[in-house]
Every structure is written in structure tokens, then in C-alpha cells.
Amino acid sequence: MAYNIDLAIAGFVVLLVLLLYLKIQYRGHDTVTIRHIGKLVFFMLLADTFDIITGLTITYATSVPLWLNYVLNVAFFDLNGICIYLFPVYIRYIINQKTDVMDIISDILLGVYIVMCTTSPFTKLIFYFDENLLYSHGMLYFCNYAIPMLFFAYAFIKLFANYKKFEKKRRFSVIGFMVIATSGPILQMTIPGNHLVDYFVLSIAAFVIIFGIETPDYIRLQEVLEELEKHKESLEIAKRIEENKNKTIQSMTKTATWSLQVDKQYNPTKKYWSDEFFWLLGYDRAELGDKENDLWDNSLHPDESQTVLADFMKGLRGEAEFLSEYRLRGKDGVYKWYRGNGERVVNSDGTVEFHGIIQDIDEEKIKEELTAQRLAVVEELEKSQIALKEAVIKAETADRAKSDFLANMSHEIRTPINAVLGMNELILRESQDESIRSYASNVSDAGNALLALINDILDFSKIEAGQMELVPGEYKLSDLLREVGNMIGIRCSEKGLRFVIDNNPGIPNLLYGDEIRIRQILINLLNNALKYTEEGSVTLKVEYEKRDDDRIILVMSAIDTGIGIKSEDLPLLFESFKRIDLEKNRKREGTGLGLNITKSFVTLMGGSIEVESEYGHGSTFKVYIPQEVRGKEEIGNYDPTAQSAPRKAYKPSLYAPNANVLVVDDVPMNLRVVRGLLKQTGIKVDMAESGAECLEKIKQNEYDVILLDHMMPEMDGLETITRLKEDKTHPNQETPIIMLTANAIIGAREEYLQMGFRDYLSKPVKGEELETMLSRYIDLSKQN
Secondary structure, three states: OOOOOOOHHHHHHHHHHHHHHHHOOOOOOOOOHHHHHHHHHHHHHHHHHHHHHHHHHHHHHOOOOOOHHHHHHHHHHHHHHHHHHHHHHHHHHOOOOOHHHHHHHHHHHHHHHHHHHHHHHOOOEEEEEEEOEEEEEEOOHHHHHHHHHHHHHHHHHHHHHHHOOOHHHHHHHHHHHHHHHHHHHHHHHHHHOOOOOOOHHHHHHHHHHHHHHHOHHHHHHHHHHHHHHHHHHHEEEEHHHHHHHHHHHHHHHHHHEEEEEEEEOOOOEEEOOOOHHHHHOOOOOHHHHHHHHHHHHHOOOOOOOOOHHHHHHHHHHHOEEEEEEEEEEOOOOOOEEEEEEEEEEEEEOOOOEEEEEEEHHHHHHHHHHHHHHHHHHHHHHHHHHHHHHHHHHHHHHHHHHHHHHHHHHHHHHHHHHHHHHHHHHHHHHOOOOOHHHHHHHHHHHHHHHHHHHHHHHHHHHHHOOOOOOOEEEEEEHHHHHHHHHHHHHHHHHHHOOEEEEOOOOOEOOOEOHHHHHHHHHHHHHHHHHOOOOOOOEEEEEEEEEEEEEOOEEEEEEEEEEEOOOOOHHHHOOOOOOOOOOOOOOOOOOOOOOHHHHHHHHHHHHHEEEEEEEEOOOOOEEEEEEEEEEOOOOOOOOOOHHOOOOOOOOOOOOOOOOEEEEEEOOOOHHHHHHHHHHHHHOOEEEEEOOOOHHHHHHHHHHHOOEEEEEEEEEEOOHHHHHHHHHHHOOOOOOOOOOEEEEOOOOHHHHHHHOOOOOOEEEEEEOOOHHHHHHHHHHHHHHOOO
16 A cells, blocks of 8 residues: 655644744743644644654555554554644643543543554554555454544533633634544545645644734734733822822722722623731731632622612713722621722723722721710710719728728738637647547647538629639539538437448540539538438439530539428529528528538539428439540549548648748737748747837848738738838849738739739638748749
């Protein structure tokens, strides 16, 4: 078989000229489009070259080795497929479209085509040489044209699906390329004489697409447009500053610029927002991605969206000036007021550009609204001003009187209790006589009971003032039950009652909540049960309800066999300062605040409390408290052997014989208590009975810690520390000063810390707490 290769050679020349033209003409003006066109022409040139060589080898098959014929044919078919495949890839880059499913299918088809061509010499599916070395067509020879035609069909689909994205000139050149290129296979099969015409036609098609898409004038125009685009925003801002100079200068701090380009039918073709616009709404531009152009439309307040959009379209069409005020929703979901204006520009080709500024006027609007509201209520405020001042004065006077009363009551009661409990602690530490220690232990119980009454009153004052706060943390329920069991178990034994703790062993042990308040709730409920039970038992039952893996409801019941509660008295149980069934309970201690405080604590923790009682047969108080689970360990069964523990012999936790502490208090008994409590610590204790004496002693000695009382005559603790701080001549400039006071009302600690005290210790002073406090501030080098 002989092939006429004259047209193929002509095509080779045209393609070579086109490739050289691209390299020379567009040198220094390289673009994505030019690179893909160059790649397409290059592969056409390679394919045409192999087409010519293959035609020659087939023509002179008898003088060419069979393997060379195979290799040249395979190379030609593969290059032919790649060449036609590159055209839809070129169109994809023109429309700037991401890879989709059809692109993936196109890639797979190319792979199938190459595999078929490469294996054809062995399978004889596309071509082969017979025993006479004559070129023959295989049963799938049509794939040689069918698969490339699929690539062209896909390119047609891509083109028409994105028709509006193509410029007119580019659109017609691409269509021309497709029409001319598809005529190649038809001519190849219809022209007699075995002419190799296919790549001659493709060279003409390539000529059409190159000179129809990118010309030197077009490239230069593109460069000018790109340069203008770079400077567009600065030119627009400069123009607006020149035209609206005074107005722009006043509003530059919270403004953003925008621009919109539309076609002749007012369909948007390009939108632009400056970075300040996204900043005004609280966004980072990068996080919005493709959604940034729709942010303004999606953020408009529903009440203004229709009106503002209508005004915007009138301005865009040139029917009216666009100047409007509207609300936009920020990233935090809050709407703010903005003022927007726009200026319309009509280009020579009939397209329209709209440029404008958006300004944040939310503060201005708020001021306007506040001014309007102020004017509306001024008259009413003037009428009620005198009455309001009188009410405020009365409220402040009453609140101050209450605070002063609580402070004085706390001080007056805690001061003697401090002396009683302090001296009693020294007896318990130093006496070896068991009867005396027993008496002292009773004194300690009575003093602590009295102190509990005072604490109830102070807790109640905090709850009333709304200043009671929870302090949650991790704790072990087993430790909490053991502490409560020890405390209540001893008191039950003394009264001849049986105390039982009945707990569900499957309760999670490690919980998160306010352990102190839960302990106080249990002690209040169990003390209440103990108070009204003369025989029988007091039981603490602990159960739980599981909410999920991280949360449970702790269910705790205080059950007694006491006198019970009348049904008509149940509604009064949780009222403050209420004592029910007074005739029967007149000899029982209590303020009537315990259950009220308990209910307040339970409510503060998001729980609930309920009571069941049969008069004469006992009562059950049950609380439900939500808690977080922090571990998988279960509590197990409660160990009854841990319910009571003997009082341990005193052993100091601190020994610092080289330390020197100054104690200032106007009550000599309190000074002796502190000195006695620190007796076995080895600390040297200096004493002063007034603020004036304190100021003299600090000039003569350097102390590790100063314990300073608050309420002293002539010069109290606050005035003393003020003078101490003002005097820069004494050696105690850095000495920690700790407030030692009987004032334990709301806000006392915060007030003392603000005045310059390093820490706070309330009376009555407990030895363990005093030693812990001192160990925190005495230098470790002085502690053994």
C-alpha cells in the first residue's frame, strides 16, 4: 500500500511556522492561554511528523523492519490521541473551571486509547501487518477516530455549557477550530488516492484558533486593562475624596469601598469589596471563599432588604441617586447601621460600572435613638427625680445599717468565742487529765455549735444579697461521706442513736462540683434529723440517677425516726427564721435558718429538695443535685469503721524557731490565745495592744509576718496599715501583713486585700489554720 504524503508535509510546514510564530511573537507576553495553545500545536507537529514517517514505512514496508513499523504506528496513534485530548483541556483553562466528573472520564478514555494503541500490534484490534508485511485494519480500527471524536464532542459540550463566559471573538474561533478539525477524518476517508490529509486540516484549524484568540494588539490591550485594574481602587478613592472632600475626611475611619460591573442586561459580571468591608462585619476575608460576593445581600436586615435593593437597582439603571441607610448583620449575629452610596459609570461598549462607599454609622444611630429616648423621658424623670433620690438614700441607709449591724454582731460575738475556743484548744493540747479533756471537748462542741449559728446568719445575709457563689472542683464522694460520717456518727453515739450510711456502691467516686456546699447541705439535714430524734436511728442514704456518661443526679436522703412534721407545717419548713411546732420544740437549739440555707444552696446548684413526713414517726429529706463525672472508679460500699475516729494528739505542722511574728490586738486574751497556739512551733511572738504600739515596734524589729486586728480603738487596723505603708524608714517594707479579725461579713476579704493586706484570717482562730497561714509566708529557710 502506498500513501501520498504531500498534504501531510504541507501541514507539517504550517504547524512548524505556527510554533515558531508563538515562540517569537509572544516572547515576554506569556499567558496560560498561550502556553496551552503552544502545547497543542507542538503535539500536532509531533503527531504529523510520525504520520509522515509511518506513511513512508507503510509505502516501503518490504524494506523496513517489521518492529520499526509497529513502533512508528504505535507512536503515531498515541500522539494523535494526546493531541486531540489537549483541546478540551485547553477549553477548561479558558473558562477557569475546576476538574469535574466529565474531566475524569476524559482522562480515563485517554488512558484506554493509549493502552489499546500500545497493545494493538499484539492483539490486532486496531492495526497489524500480515505475512506479506501489508498494513491491515483491525476490528476496533474505528476507535482510532471514535475516541478522539468523543474528546471533540466533550469540548463542544464544555463550550456551549459556558457560552457566556467566552468573548465573541474567542467563541467563534473555538467553534471554527472544531468544525475544521472534525472535517479532517471525513476527508481522510473520502479523498481517493490514500492522501494523508488529516493533520493538514488540523494545521489550518490551529491557524484559525491562534489568530482568532490571541493577537499582539489583544495582548497589549490585556496588559493595559490589567494595569488599570490594579490602580482602579486607588483612582476611585482619589476621585471620591476630590468630589466629596469634607464628607469623606469625616468618615474615613469606618468606611469601605465597593464596585460592581454589569452587562447590558444588568447581570453582574464582577464584584469587588475592599478588605475594610469584611473587617466592619467581623469577618476574615479568607474564611468566606466564594461566598464573599454574596455577603452584602445575605446580611441585609429583612425589614430593609426590599427597599434597599430596589433603590440600588434604580441607581444602577440611572433612574435615581443611590444613597441609603440600612442594617447589616455581622459575624456575631448583631445588626448594625450603615450608610451606602453609589455612582454609575457607563462604558463605551454599553456595560455599566457602579462604584461606592459604605460607612459604619451605628454609633451615630445609637446616639440619635438615645437622644430621642432621652427627650421622651426627660419630663417624666424630672417629675420623679426627688422621689427617686429619697428612695435611694433610704435604701443606702438601710443597706449600710444592715451591713454595719452584721459587721458589729460578727465582731462582738466572734471576739469572745475566739478567746473561749482558743483557750479551750490549749487545754486540749496540754492537759493529761481525761476528765478535764472531756470537759474541754464539751466546751469545744458547744462553742462550735454557737459558731455554726453565727455562720448560718452570715450565709443567710450573703444569700439575701445575691452574693453567694459556688466554687466547684474535683472531689471524691467517698472522702466526703467519711468526713460527714465521722462528724455525725460521734454526735449520734453521744445521744444513743444509731447512725447508718446506706449508699449505692455503683456511684462514680470522682465528681466535679462544690464539695463544701454539698457537705454543708448534708450536715444541715443530718443535724436537723439528729436534733428532732430522741430514739431510733438517723440514716444517710446516697443514690444516683445517670443522665449520660459525663453527668449524674446525686440523690441524698436524710432519714430519721424522730417526732415528724405536721402536714400543715410542711409549707413553712423552708422559710427563714421559722420554728415549727414551738410548744413541742421550745427547748431545741437553732435559728430556723438551716433548711432555708440548704434549699438556697440546692437551688444554686441547679437541684431540688423534697420532704416526706408522718407526724410522730419520722421524716425524710431528699435532695437532687446535678454533678459532673470525672472518673470511672465506683465508690463501693461505705466503710462503717471510718465513721468515728478518736481525737488525734496535737502535733505542730510548723516549726520555725528563727521566725519572728508580731501580733496586734486590743484584747489581751486574744494575744495570749495566739501566743499559746504558736507555743510548740518555736516561733518568737511579739505582741502589741494598739495600732500606735505596732508602729513603734516595726521601727525597732524586722518581722517575718504581722498579724493585725481590724476593730481597735483610737487607731484601727485599716489606719494602721495605711500609716505603715506611708512610712518608708522601717525595715518591714516587704513583710506580709495578715488581717486577723472577727469581721466575716460579705465583702470583708476583698476590702482588706484592696487595702494592702496580703491575706485574711477570721476569728475564732483555729490552730491548724494559723500554722498553715504562717507556713505560707515564713521563709522556708527558717522552717525545720
